[in-house]
Amino acid sequence: MHKATRYALGLLAAAAIATASDVIQLKKDTFDDFVKSNDLVLAEFFAPWCGHCKALAPEYEEAATQLKEKNIKLVKVDCTEETDLCQAHGVEGYPTLKVFRGLDNVSPYKGQRKAASIASYMIKQSLPAVSDVTKANLEEFKKADKVVLVAYLDAEDKANLEVFTKVAEKLRDDYPFGASTDAALAEAEGVKAPAIVLYKDFDEGKATFSEKFEAAAIQKFAKTAATPLIGEVGPETYAGYMSAGIPLAYIFAETPEERKELSDKLKPIAKAHRGVVNFGTIDAKAYGAHAGNLNLKTDKFPAFAIQEVNKNQKFPFDQDKEITYESIKAFVDDFVAGKIEPSIKSEPIPEKQEGPVTVVVAKSYDEIVLDDTKDVLIEFYAPWCGHCKSLAPKYDELGSLYAKSEFKDKVVIAKVDATANDVPDEIQGFPTIKLYPAGAKDKPVTYQGSRTVEDLIKFVAENGKHKASISAKADETSSSSSSTATATETATEAAAETQTEEAKEADHDEL
Template identity: 65%
Template sequence: MHPKQVFLSLMAAAGMASASESDVHQLKEDSFDEFVTKNKLVLAEFYAPWCGHCKALAPEYEQAATSLKEKDIHLVKVDCTEESALCQKHGVEGYPTLKVFKGTVDNPIPYSGQRKADAIVSYMVKQSLPAVSALTKDSIEAFKTADNVVVVAYVKADDKKSNDIFAAVAEPLRDSYLFGATSDPALAEAAGVTAPGVVVYRKFDEPVVVYDGAFEAEAITSFAKTSAVPLIGEVGPETYSGYMSAGIPLAYVFVETPEVKAKFSEGLRAIATKLKGKINFATIDAVAFGAHAQNLNLEQQWPAFAIQDTVKNTKFPFDQSKDLTVEAITKFVEEFVEGKIEPSIKSEPVPEKQEGPVHTIVAHNYNEIVLDDEKDVLVEFYAHWCGHCKALAPKWEELGKLYFDNPEFAKKVVIAKVDATLNDVPDEIQGFPTIKLFAAGKKGTPIDYQGGRTVEEMVKFIKESGTHHVDASSNLESSAKEAVSDEPVGQAAPAATESAEDASESATSTTSTEAAAETHDEL
């Protein structure tokens, strides 16, 4: 046999061996329930072989499976092109869909972590533990370094109030950080705290941070979130959601080279230290994620700087006609804190008049339409390059006509849309398309639409969730067929323009063509 043929044969055999040795279990309808119920913790990926995002996830998923098998945590996958009934049973509307099962096929938890091996491992380890792990002298040292951020409470065993407070802090944050508690007074003494006390152990900056405030849930929660962020970190796939959920403004510095990054990271330490807990500072790779600058109303010119109020989703870009220096940023940040900087508002022109059954929203008429307290307003937040949004468009028009063409319905219900890549909106958008109902009299608490993309189901949603309970079902000529959503856009995050990273991790790319939207590098 020719040496090349021998080589190829060996490679093929190695590939077959590798495939057979996969630590990801391929399940079918007749094996899924049995596997899930006999294992305490399972992460399931519902995928399609042609799905680009699934292909990008595959090596990360395999690596995570190998790391987790020794912890008795299992990763499985289901091919929805072959097991359509099983995928439909579990409400799969896009690929990949990941869900966490805990010993039962009922009530799985949507996986909300990043799609990187380390992040999957970290997330699933947290799922395997109670919200608060009981620590002893034999386990505490290993626990302190078990994750990037570990929160430990030192509380007396008979202090029920403090134990309850810490449990209340841990439960909603358990997917983000590890929480442990001990009642051993010797361990509290060794940690240098008086019970009740809290210490955060980190793998960055100062490794140990001691909480010195009142033992109250809100204050401890704020301390944990603040401590979990480096003094000057970096916005990336594993950190973006943490910055967005921190509840304080984020100051971005877009940099192209390690040298420029080092210059600003070192130069801004003084102001970052001064404002720790009030503003988070981070660099962002302008080469990989430069398109995110447009989301902050910046041009793609480097270096660049902007502050984003993550609660109000307002943006404060630094004037790019001026030189960007450490001194200029410091002054800009101080003026921002003093309330001297006005937010930049990106908006398309306000339509001269609303034509057709779907109202067009832009930033400058947002309040006028969405916050009209007399009407139930259903809003589609879309991106002009989004293929799923284009597929939904005719159904959205059909839905709008059901209310627009009926004078009585039109007084109570408005169907609207806004291009969230071209207009600043105050809402947290997790993907495109995102649909929210702003019910009359309840504008402060919009309701996310989670149903199928048929006119019939959306009509039912408006009837059941709207204040006016308008029922337009009698006007439906026929039920719309379910729209096929293959790879839904996911968590809003910085976008770049070239590599094929998982686009489902972002909702806010302003890439202007659909082709670019399919290829940009999303966090």
């Protein structure tokens, strides 16, 4: 064979290897048949220009390879080419991940966007709500994930199995669940039926539940026992800590050695407050900017703070004081006893409201947003957010329309810089728009529609107490914007958003 021919074939082979992928790209004419012919499919709906999609790509590829031997398929759909397909599946942003068990059983993917998390989540999806555990498969089942739960029951105990199964169905995205009716196996595991053993690959290795089988009690046990005594706060664990519903104590330090030293020092405090306050170390070099979100200085470590996640309140420990067992014990004890006031970060209250949109700051939040006589639509924004900048003229127009309407004293269109002001909600993305209806301030409604003046008016009218329906000004901007599908935000907006996100993340990684 000629040398040049061998060289060319070598290049082709190398290119084939380089482009080989375990992620299957589908189109409108192949999607339905593929989903129908596979029991379980994870689909990513993406756009090539999307920064978050680019970040997900290698993780998604790695997860697809890990799941290949389990016959769990990962696919992707380019929404810039398959617009109709993406709209048919309700895609409103990128990336959107959905779990398919056929075309009629679709659920949103609720895990993290890391390879290990994707693989773990999909393996749990592939299992029945409660797997049958025997002596032969127990050890293998224990290794199904970092945390698994096994109920040991009598063969005739249908009532407790039903309660356990209900919990399993509710928490199946979090942990694999198994059940055994082998009395000898239960004895070998150190329990007597009815009991639940939570096996974990950290801390003490397992925890036992032997109380009365009640769903709420089992859920609380699972959440508490599955959380490391002092875990690590990072991109893969942050959402879990936020959803746990109990305060989180952060231990910031710049080196692994320092984090371990502080963790060992504070472990007795974490143990004393287990189930009441979660504790986690956090890499101050990678995620030091997050200290600012807790009202800590971002250039002085080690540091300690507690976040009341349900109310998004922050309790920073004085950074001029040394972090010792005694000082942190006293601080945490006082926090649990309700003796510490939360720290509030706020811009100054505006001396005068200028413009059609009411500017809210932390110190005026309750007075304006929680005014029980008014429907309040509020945008939580960030100054660097490209989509927020794109929304601004439409949002100003919305404010002007209501200010000139018969509902000017009943509806408030407001905005708050959520990076400069503490707000009660944990905001996951920008812009986030919520309506706080008059008479139902404890039940805010999050806006999910397209960002047009007409659709925002419709949202306020349908969800507000005052049913404030007004006519939108039919100018060229609003008319054209109303015909634009939410799923396909313009490339210009997306590019701006990606650039600002990338610029923002150049300084630090985001949790």
